[in-house]
Amino acid sequence: FNQIPEKYPVPGQTVIYDTSKKIDLDTVPLHGGVLIKILDLSIDPYMRSRMRPPEVRSYLPAFELGKSIVGFGIGMVIRSENAKYKAGDHVYGILECQHYSVHDTSDLRVLENKHKLPWSTYLGVLGMPGKTAYMAWKEFSDAKKGETVFVSAGAGPVGSLVLQLAKMDGLTTIGSAGSQEKLDFMKEIGTDVCFNYKEGNTLKILRDAKGIDIYWDNVGGETLDHALATAHLNGRFIECGMISGYNTGLNAPMPNLIQIIAQSLTLHGFIVTRLEAKYEEEFYKVLPPLVESGKIKHKEEITNGLEKVGDVILAVQKGDNKAKAVIHVADD
Numbered sequence: 001f002n003q004i005p006e007k008y009p010v011p012g013q014t015v016i017y018d019t020s021k022k023i024d025l026d027t028v029p030l031h032g033g034v035l036i037k038i039l040d041l042s043i044d045p046y047m048r049s050r051m052r053p054p055e056v057r058s059y060l061p062a063f064e065l066g067k068s069i070v071g072f073g074i075g076m077v078i079r080s081e082n083a084k085y086k087a088g089d090h091v092y093g094i095l096e097c098q099h100y101s102v103h104d105t106s107d108l109r110v111l112e113n114k115h116k117l118p119w120s121t122y123l124g125v126l127g128m129p130g131k132t133a134y135m136a137w138k139e140f141s142d143a144k145k146g147e148t149v150f151v152s153a154g155a156g157p158v159g160s161l162v163l164q165l166a167k168m169d170g171l172t173t174i175g176s177a178g179s180q181e182k183l184d185f186m187k188e189i190g191t192d193v194c195f196n197y198k199e200g201n202t203l204k205i206l207r208d209a210k211g212i213d214i215y216w217d218n219v220g221g222e223t224l225d226h227a228l229a230t231a232h233l234n235g236r237f238i239e240c241g242m243i244s245g246y247n248t249g250l251n252a253p254m255p256n257l258i259q260i261i262a263q264s265l266t267l268h269g270f271i272v273t274r275l276e277a278k279y280e281e282e283f284y285k286v287l288p289p290l291v292e293s294g295k296i297k298h299k300e301e302i303t304n305g306l307e308k309v310g311d312v313i314l315a316v317q318k319g320d321n322k323a324k325a326v327i328h329v330a331d332d
């Protein structure tokens with residue numbers, strides 16, 4: 001991590017690909033941990049919030065200048081000093097954006113992959129974004145057949161799983177995204193109403209749909225305001241993300257916030273890691289067979305090469321990514 005960005009991260013400045021530090025794979029001390037070869041890295045919107053001055057409060061610590069940035073990743077154990085992990089195991093956890101890493105094992109999960117899915121799947125629909133959608137939908141939606149849900153950033157790894165879970169629960173689904181390709185994907189997964197929010201018609205579309213019972217918010221800002229303007233009585237707002245403010249430092253003013261009171265709305269803010277203790281075992285039991293059978297669809301955009309991390313971070317913030325962004329670092 002080389003420089004705190006003022007607005008959007010700048011490839012080649014915010015993070016740099018530094019080849020000056022080497023690890024001797026045979027001799028590096030493990031201190032009771034494991035040596036991992038990194039295979040795939042997930043690039044996610046929240047990473048922008050860690051690119052901030054350390055004194056600014058947030059739910060995860062700021063990245064440290066001069067150190068590797070970290071994110072969810074899949075690695076293969078090369079050497080181990082912990083009996084629970086053996087060479088050849090594939091592990092999931094928060095990993096450094098590096099080719100190799102010495103790791104303590106406290107947050108590493110061994111992936112069994114009984115369903116023989118590509119490893120990158122465990123970073124998207126079966127990883128942190130998938131858990132976010134599954135766990136918070138179960139915890140907060142109180143979904144009832146016949147209701148209407150609106151999901152912003154509906155083609156992304158979080159939004160696209162929410163739309164499919166909502167459809168399985170018998171809801172009418174509305175999804176927004178910023179490109180035709182993303183609208184096509186939302187149609188493919190069975191979304192009833194898909195629209196491009198960049199055309200400025202969010203309020204009209206939600207009014208035409210006769211309002212919404214649930215809003216899954218991935219973007220915040222004026223989209224949240226439009227959702228508030230059209231919320232039914234006793235609506236549920238699941239406040240997952242506010243990407244429209246991540247690169248500006250500000251959110252647009254929201255005159256319809258008063259509807260939280262007027263419509264007795266329930267807004268759920270959450271951090272997925274706080275739901276894991278309750279839902280993680282169920283998630284790994286229920287989701288992989290649905291993904292393997294094709295009943296749950298998902299999409300990935302895999303970019304080869306660790307040196308591309310900076311470009312992909314920017315693409316995810318701007319919406320230039322076509323699907324769940326993964327960096328492929330090495331084959332196993």
Ligand code: NDP
Pocket residue numbers: 044045046128129132153155156157158159176177178179182197218219239240241242243244245270271272273316317318319320321323324325
């Ligand atoms: P996506 O892959 O969908 O990427 C985010 C997308 O947001 C971009 O591709 C872009 O798509 C869209 N976007 C960017 N800027 C704006 C804007 N100004 N207005 C509207 N849309 C915009 O992301 P994920 O599915 O991984 O994550 C979705 C949200 O969930 C994020 O906000 C993330 O921070 C949050 N999250 C929260 C978690 C939690 O525990 N609370 C855990 C995981 C994710 P386009 O503009 O083309 O539609």
